[in-house]
Amino acid sequence: MAYDKFTVLRSAAVPLPIENVDTDQIIPARFLKATERVGFGDNLFRDWRYNADNTPKADFVLNNPTYSGKILVGGKNFGSGSSREHAAWAIYDYGFRCVISSFFADIFKNNCLNIGVLPVQVSPEFAEKIFTAIHANPKTEIEVNLPEQTVTLVSTGEKESFDISPYKKENLMNGFDDIDYLLNIKSDIEEFASQLPL
Amino acid sequence: MSKTLFDKVWDKHVVRKIEGGPDVLFIDRHLIHEVTSPVAFLGLKSRNIGVLYPNRTFATADHNTPTINQHLPVADPLSANQLQALETNSKQYGISHWGLGHQKNGIVHVVGPEYGITQPGATIVCGDSHTSTHGAFGAIAFGIGTSEVEMVLATQCIMQPKPKKMRINVNGKLGKGVTPKDVALFIISQLTTSGATGYFVEYAGDVFENMTMEGRMTVCNLSIEMGARGGMIAPDETTINYVKGREFSPKGEAWDKALAYYKTLKTDADAVFDKEYTFDGASIEPMITYGTNPGMGMGISHEIPDAAHVEGGAATYEKSLGYMGFHEGESMIGKKVDFVFVGSCTNGRIEDFRAFTSLVKGKHKADDVTVWLVPGSHIVESQIKEEGLLDILTEAGFVLRQPGCSACLAMNDDKVPAGKYAVSTSNRNFEGRQGPGARTMLASPLVAAAAAVTGKVTDPRTLIEELV
Numbered sequence: 001m002a003y004d005k006f007t008v009l010r011s012a013a014v015p016l017p018i019e020n021v022d023t024d025q026i027i028p029a030r031f032l033k034a035t036e037r038v039g040f041g042d043n044l045f046r047d048w049r050y051n052a053d054n055t056p057k058a059d060f061v062l063n064n065p066t067y068s069g070k071i072l073v074g075g076k077n078f079g080s081g082s083s084r085e086h087a088a089w090a091i092y093d094y095g096f097r098c099v100i101s102s103f104f105a106d107i108f109k110n111n112c113l114n115i116g117v118l119p120v121q122v123s124p125e126f127a128e129k130i131f132t133a134i135h136a137n138p139k140t141e142i143e144v145n146l147p148e149q150t151v152t153l154v155s156t157g158e159k160e161s162f163d164i165s166p167y168k169k170e171n172l173m174n175g176f177d178d179i180d181y182l183l184n185i186k187s188d189i190e191e192f193a194s195q196l197p198l
Numbered sequence: 199m200s201k202t203l204f205d206k207v208w209d210k211h212v213v214r215k216i217e218g219g220p221d222v223l224f225i226d227r228h229l230i231h232e233v234t235s236p237v238a239f240l241g242l243k244s245r246n247i248g249v250l251y252p253n254r255t256f257a258t259a260d261h262n263t264p265t266i267n268q269h270l271p272v273a274d275p276l277s278a279n280q281l282q283a284l285e286t287n288s289k290q291y292g293i294s295h296w297g298l299g300h301q302k303n304g305i306v307h308v309v310g311p312e313y314g315i316t317q318p319g320a321t322i323v324c325g326d327s328h329t330s331t332h333g334a335f336g337a338i339a340f341g342i343g344t345s346e347v348e349m350v351l352a353t354q355c356i357m358q359p360k361p362k363k364m365r366i367n368v369n370g371k372l373g374k375g376v377t378p379k380d381v382a383l384f385i386i387s388q389l390t391t392s393g394a395t396g397y398f399v400e401y402a403g404d405v406f407e408n409m410t411m412e413g414r415m416t417v418c419n420l421s422i423e424m425g426a427r428g429g430m431i432a433p434d435e436t437t438i439n440y441v442k443g444r445e446f447s448p449k450g451e452a453w454d455k456a457l458a459y460y461k462t463l464k465t466d467a468d469a470v471f472d473k474e475y476t477f478d479g480a481s482i483e484p485m486i487t488y489g490t491n492p493g494m495g496m497g498i499s500h501e502i503p504d505a506a507h508v509e510g511g512a513a514t515y516e517k518s519l520g521y522m523g524f525h526e527g528e529s530m531i532g533k534k535v536d537f538v539f540v541g542s543c544t545n546g547r548i549e550d551f552r553a554f555t556s557l558v559k560g561k562h563k564a565d566d567v568t569v570w571l572v573p574g575s576h577i578v579e580s581q582i583k584e585e586g587l588l589d590i591l592t593e594a595g596f597v598l599r600q601p602g603c604s605a606c607l608a609m610n611d612d613k614v615p616a617g618k619y620a621v622s623t624s625n626r627n628f629e630g631r632q633g634p635g636a637r638t639m640l641a642s643p644l645v646a647a648a649a650a651v652t653g654k655v656t657d658p659r660t661l662i663e664e665l666v
């Protein structure tokens with residue numbers, strides 16, 4: 001599915017300093033019944049965001065108008081649990097284009113990269129700095145520069161670089177996906193398959 | 199160069215390596231279900247492409263299905279719609295489809311091995327993180343997202359960077375009442391839920407060598423809960439005896455060829471792992487979780503540890519214990535249990551029901567506990583009946599439901615109400631996993647049985663002398 005190209009993103013950020021945020025929190029299983037990829041943003045963090053009677057929980061960060069932006073900053077081990085790509089869809093659909101954390105769960109990270117959300121892994125110290133800066137000033141801007149692979153706290157100029165495979169970087173910057181690549185080497189795949197033991 | 203089991207299987211499936219990027223990995227077997235596949239099929243349609251090898255993909259309905267009255271139309275329109283989409287898509291693209299009511303229907307990770315779809319040395323993926331289960335056969339098996347489901351349908355390949363390798367050795371004799379589930383929960387409690395992120399795990403040592411295939415599946419199933427993409431165990435006689443003769447297993451000459459391949463599937467003596475852990479099997483006791491991730495587990499006779507001994511900061515610890523309504527230093531034994539769930543791809547196979555039955559035999563279900571016994575497949579369901587377990591269970595006041603994922607993720611009606619406590623043999627105790635507000639304690643079928651007859655968290659070792 002096509003997504004917007006990613007180059008440089010400058011935005012305020014929403015802080016969620018909780019560790020081990022799992023995909024069941026990002027999008028609870030009961031919202032996985034759709035057969036199309038629409039409307040998942042409404043149910044992002046559903047049970048943390050709404051009471052059982054669907055009234056918003058005032059103390060949850062997404063309900064706090066002080067915070068906004070296209071970047072979500074999460075605690076360590078963000079996205080653990082299930083392989084549901086719906087978690088990444090919900091994040092994208094809500095309006096986030098980038099998640100920053102000091103550590104990501106594998107499948108979640110892959111899913112994000114496949115659908116145009118950039119997962120940026122920073123050091124625990126830098127993650128702390130970001131949380132502190134947002135705490136001090138909720139409008140603090142963060143610049144995520146994919147071509148240069150850097151993340152910068154705009155107010156202080158503090159900066160860290162992050163890793164991404166050159167292949168995935170190219171994909172995100174151009175809005176390509178893996179299937180385009182694989183379809184181009186289909187004859188290689190077919191030849192390979194004919195020689196496999198199973 | 200010396201290779202690990204993982205290297206051997208991976209390298210055999212690399213179609214090409216991309217400079218500075220992932221490997222293009224060929225997938226032998228692809229399992230799909232109703233929840234993570236519809237959008238992948240939509241993708242195929244919008245690109246106007248087909249399924250490259252329909253006979254390498256198998257579809258079963260499990261996540262969203264009711265566990266009673268499966269002969270009736272599914273009442274929830276959204277669920278019914280997903281089930282219908284799976285059927286229509288499978289038909290359109292020529293994929294085997296084992297829908298609700300089909301004799302081969304069951305949880306995707308239970309039916310795969312039962313029908314011999316799961317093979318040693320294969321690469322297996324499914325849009326479900328517990329695909330790691332199939333690693334029990336010495337396969338590389340892992341969960342994927344929906345974009346990747348689309349990739350596999352279209353090209354039978356996915357693009358993956360090769361993970362690092364970890365070996366976990368457990369040796370020694372397991373104590374009374376200690377099951378494969380306890381071994382896995384113990385390992386996760388030691389490594390934490392992110393301890394194996396970025397790694398693929400090989401389990402080695404006599405504890406795993408002595409396990410049945412079903413026990414190995416339980417262990418590999420839970421690999422994802424410590425962050426690993428998957429876990430695997432080298433195939434041996436036990437594996438080959440299990441695989442031989444199943445419906446989709448190779449036959450005749452193809453079997454001889456496959457067998458020659460299976461025999462190559464072990465880690466070379468001097469192969470090196472990026473990380474290695476060794477544990478003493480004798481030190482493991484029946485486990486139970488007290489928090490809201492599978493790493494928050496402890497020996498059932500212990501006390502809830504303090505924040506310093508748990509992954510995550512004090513805030514995460516407090517949030518978790520607050521949700522559960524538990525406190526540091528408390529014993530879990532004697533805590534009230536409202537629901538018991540036996541099932542899922544972790545513990546929904548026949549040996550799990552044998553273990554449960556062995557403990558409840560001659561006792562009675564506690565009055566104020568709701569117990570859901572959900573077999574992993576129709577095969578398991580018939581075994582329960584044929585082996586006479588159902589009679590014993592009925593006598594003890596239990597009811598058997600029909601196969602499906604059920605309360606493992608509570609997408610159907612099997613939901614634990616808010617605030618209630620469940621002892622569950624499934625794999626995740628996340629907040630709300632078994633229903634909004636539900637409080638889950640993960641444990642083995644024996645601990646579940648002990649809770650089912652006492653209505654409390656109970657050490658199963660205190661209930662019977664001779665455990666299976």
Ligand code: SF4
Pocket residue numbers: 260261305306307326327328542543544602603606607624625
């Ligand atoms: S039983 Fe649970 S973990 Fe297993 S396939 Fe079903 S939902 Fe996934």
